[in-house]
Amino acid sequence: MAKYIQNNSGELEEVIPTVTSSGAPSANTIVQLDGSGKLDLSLFPSSLAPDQLSLPCSEAITAGDQVNVYNVSGTGTVRKAIATSLATKAHGYALTTASSGANVQVSFDDLNNLGTALTPGEQFLSATTAGKTTTTAPSTSGQVVQKVGIASSATTLHQSYGPAIKLA
Template sequence: MAQRFLARISGKTKQMEAKAASAGAGDAGKIPALGPDGKLDMSMMPAGIGADTQIIPASEALSAGNFVNIWSDAGAAKVRLADNSNGRPADGYVLDAVSSAADATVYPLDGTNSELTGLAPGAEYWLGTAGGVTNTPLDETDAGNANKISQYLGKAKSATELITVDDGYVVL
C-alpha cells in the first residue's frame, strides 16, 4: 500500500495515495510511490533509463536465477538453459521463472544475478549444467572435458547474489 498524503481538491482536503505506476501523461505531476520491491516502477522512468534487458521467448521452462543461452530457432531468437556440457554458453540470466513458450526477461552478463542460493560470499563461480553455476572450474587437461565450455561467470557478493562478468568462454 502506497503512502497517503493530504491534498486540496475543489476547496476540500482529501486524502490521496501516491502512484506506484504511471499510466502516462495523465499522471503528470502526481507524487510517485515505491513499489513492493522498494524501487520505482519502470513506467515512471524516462526512455533509456532502466534495466538493460531483452524480452525473448523461452524454448523450455526456466527457473529464477538460471543462466540462459540465446539461440536461433528457424531464424527467431529464443532462450534455453545455458550448459557447460553441451555447447550452450551463458549469454545472460533470468530473475523470474518462465514457462516454455512464454516471454523471458533476459538480463545481460555484467549485472548482478540476485536469484541464486547457496553461494559462498567472495567465491568465484563458473557456468555449470542446466543453467546453474559451479565453484569448480573445468580441468582443461582432463580428456573427459573435451568440447565442454569453460566460462567464468563472476564472484559471489552474498549467498544469493552473483556479480557477473562477460569475459567470454573457451571450448575445451
C-alpha cells in the same frame, strides 16, 4: 501506505500517491515506493531501464538460471546455458520461471539475486548442471570455460560474462 491531502476546487481530499507512471497523465503527481521499497521503473526514462527482454524458451527455465539466447527461425529463443559447447554459453539469466514454449524475462544486467547455494568467490558456467554455476572451472576436453561473475553470498551473483573458451 503514504497519503497526502490535496486541494480539489477548494475542498480537501485524501490522495494516495502513484506507484507507477502512465506517462503524461501522471504529470505533477507525487510518487511513492513500490512493495519492494523501490521506485517503479515506469517512473524513469526508458534509457535508464535495465537491459531485459521477454523471450520464448525452448525448455523449462527457473528464475536465476544462466541462459543462452539462440536463433530459432529468426526468433531469439532461450534455453539453459551449459558449458558443454560454445553454442550454449551464457548470455544472461532468467528473472522469471517459465515452462517450455512460454516467455521468460531475461536480464543482461549485472546483479542476479536469485541464486541458491552459491559459494562466495568466482563463478564459472557449469558443464554438468544446465543453467547453474560452479566455483571450479570445467577442465575436460571439449568443455567451455566461461567466467560468469562473482558470488558475494549464497543468493547473490554479480554477473560479468567473460569470453567462452573451448578446451582442447
